[in-house]
Structure formats: structure tokens, C-alpha cells
Amino acid sequence: MFCTKCGAKNSDEAIYCQKCGTALEAEEETRIARKSTSEEPVESEEVRVFSISPTLMFVKLGYVLAALGALVLVAFFSVFLPVVPTWLAVLLGLALFLIPAYYHLRQKMVRYTLTDAKVEIDEGFIFQNSRNIPLRSIQDVSVASTIAQRMLGFGNLVIDNASEDGGKVILKNINTPKKYADALLKQMRLLDK
Secondary structure, three states, X not given: OEOOOOOOEOOOOOOEOOOOOOEOOOOOOOOOOOOOOOOOOOOOOOOEEEEEOOOOHHHHHHHHHHXXXXXXXXXXXXXXXXXXXXXXXXXXXXHOOHHHHHHHHHHHOEEEEEEOOEEEEEEOOOOOEEXXXXXXXXXXXXXXXXHHHHHHOEEXXXXXXXXXXXXXXXXXXXXOHHHHHHHHHHHHHHHHO
């Protein structure tokens, strides 16, 4: 380190100059700022348009029927088979709720997502299966519903895919499927611009 007053050379650990006694200050280093030269394009995040699951209308109906079945089962055992303990009859009645709970879990494990670039179908709980359909490979979108589905306000969204394996992808039991079909067609039009 050099003294800023007299220019004498001192050790790097010195606090005062050995020649003139001036307090030494640490020298400032010159730093060069360099501009980043990476020319990699920055990928923008995909915008999610919607994310839906199949309707739970039948699952809710299943819970109601399970509750009614449980009441009937407990009443049956208490009137016609009084030798069966009440707690066992109640337990058997509650076991009926396992049926709609299974279907509820199955419905919740399916998710349909539309982004500005693809349709994503996620299925499964333990082993998840995810399928992506680029919007550019979709040829046609249609809504199919039975009379009962139309009366209850839901249906299936049928996507005609132009991939190598081809075929149709069906988004099953969607509430207001026409609304989601229109949103999908709108994204496809935006992609073509």
C-alpha cells in the first residue's frame, strides 16, 4: 500500500505511514461493469385461461342417496333384526358413504387446463398422467351431450387432435361446456394472428 500524502511504500496491514505518519486508508479498487451478452430469448410464462374439473353433480346426488340408504339400513336393522347391535347398524350405514367418496376422489383427480398455448389434461393421484395438446394441433372443437346432460347443464367437450396418434380427446362431464368450447376456439384464433 502506498501513502497518499508522501507516496512511500508501506505494508498492506499498516495503519499509519512509516515515513510521514499519515493515517492510511484502504485503496479503492477499480471495478469494471460488463453488460450481459447472453442472447438467449426469455421465455414468457404461459397464461392460464381456465382450469376445470368434471362436474360433481352426481357425486352430490350419491352422498344424498348414501345418507338415505344409511337411514333405511339402520331402521331396517332396528325393526326387523333387533339382535344386531345398533352401533354395527350405524357403522354399516356409514360404510355406504364410501361409494360416493370413491367417485368424489376420482372426479377430483381429473383437471382440464387451457393455457394460451396448449390444453393440459392431468389425471391420477398416486400415479399422475399428464397429457398436453398444443393448440396448433387441434383441428376441431365440439360439444356433445345427451338429453339428460343437456337438461342438467353439462356435457362433454370433444377435441379433434391432429397429432400422429390422432383421435379425439374428450373432456368429460363439464359444466357449461359451450362456454369452455368458445374460450378454446378464441385462444386458437388468437394463436393464428
